[in-house]
Amino acid sequence: MSDARRLSWQPLIQFVLVANAVLVLAPMLIMGLSAFKTTREIFQNPFGWPAVWRLENFSRVWVEARFALYFRNSVIVTAAAILIILALGAMAGYALGRFRFKGNDLLYLYFLSGLMLPIRLGIIPLFILMRDLRLLDTLWSLILIYAASGLPSAVFILTGFFRTLPTDLDSAARIDGAGEWLIFRRVMLPLVRPALVIVLIYNVIPIWNDFFFPLVFIQSDRLKTLPLGMTAFFGQYYTDWAVLFAGLTLAALPVITLYVLLSQHFIRGLTAGAVKG
């Protein structure tokens, strides 16, 4: 009986789900299609296919609007910050998860406090600190703040993983006379690779997308990351909608491509913390 009822609900359920999928996908499809049109075409025929699939909007964005440069900056900042988060987070997580020492719990809680601290509220002292360190208007200002704000989640996730590994592993290696670095690097680190992937995804998207810190720290156009570069670009081409849509499409493309390839990892990584297990 319950099966029969479930079956009868199916069309309605599908209708709601399809409607929502259209609501999600249609704006992105229109964005992508508009990128191939001329501005006049966008105004006259916003919903249809482009009359001719022209690529000139993209080349203008890439070269004229300096997107290549913004891309490079975003890649450098994101990659460097993630590397620091993974390296320092794994080292700290290893020490906190595998060694008993005075202050272990306290230090762990200290890192955890960073999960709740709204660091943006410290932007005025951060600005002054970066100025005093002569890091304002450098990519380092971004790399360091992203690395620092990514550490709490990394320490939290990795400490938990290191704790679950059996004790015999490092004891055996230690009895065999392996040095601490070797134990960490060759024995323990390979075992927490799944946790490193979670830390990576949890941090990489927010860092890649961040707009706030570049807005405050970066002045020079040649140092702008993609989200900040987009605001300059939108101010400059605000009447040229074809170029604007091409810019939006190009900016969205890397993340969408990665997401399509690795969607399950993304969903798990980005909801880590809100979803157990």
Add this chain to the structure above:
Amino acid sequence: MAQPLAPAGLPARPLRPSRLSLRAGRRLWLLFFLGPATLLFALFMTYPILSALAFSFYGWEGIGRRGFVGLANFVRLFATFPYSQLLANAFWHNVLVFILTMLVQNITALGLALLLARGPWGTKVYRVIFFLPVTLSLVIVGFLWALFLNPIFGIVNKLLAEIGAAALGRAWLGDPQTALIALILVNAWRWVGFPTIVFLAGINAVPDEYLEAARIDGAGEWQTIRHVIFPLLAPAVTIIVLLTFIGSFNWFELPYVMQGVAGPPNRATDVLSLFFYRLAFGEVDTGLQDIGIGSAIAVLMFVLLVAVSAVAAVLLRRREVEMA
């Protein structure tokens, strides 16, 4: 002092002649493993937050700090024109963002999750599609929808015209009546997949035996949802309410990108973060900057966020214990 964690009850490791140097070595290794992370975190996270709290008790001239002034900045913020009006206006908008996001975004998400939990055809694909906008930069989302909401050339008004409802078309972002609501809806479009996934995971975690038992007891669809699924969903709901609250009170990118730092039209989209940002780095048109009052706002937001997070953490723990 430092020793590898061992399960409780195991005998202590036998003393070895090199124990002392071993201890010193371990301590050095601990310093090596923990030092860099601790230093980076302390310098760029703890220090700025603590300084921000301290800054609110000092007088400021531009970016230069002057003497200790006690609570003067807070008094000026609450009691002088135009700060108190701007504060109340921005705070009210944050409250609206929170309430409307809860009503529109999170209830939609709950509905979608309940549908997806029934495992209809295509569940996996729907999950992937619904979550997609969450990965997009708010800058992209904001600019995209600003183009769509353009009163003359935007597709929203064109779509309304096409279905014969041209009269409903308006300057969504230029009208104080609709600007904030439009931003909230765009924000919901971007985020709705997130609570959907969290709720879905919560529903899927409900043990099948419970649902089976409810069915055997003759509970209908709605009764099962109301009396079995909802109570077990409490932790997921608590987390989503907390994250929505934090997000609503840190709201910055979307209003900044779509409307600008001044919260136009006529401060209809002004929120606390924008107000704070203008005080910290100067008003665009007037160049007016007041770090003292800006820091006072930061302190108020800090206290609010920490207090609500702490309450949520307590609720969460209590509910989890009840479930166990």
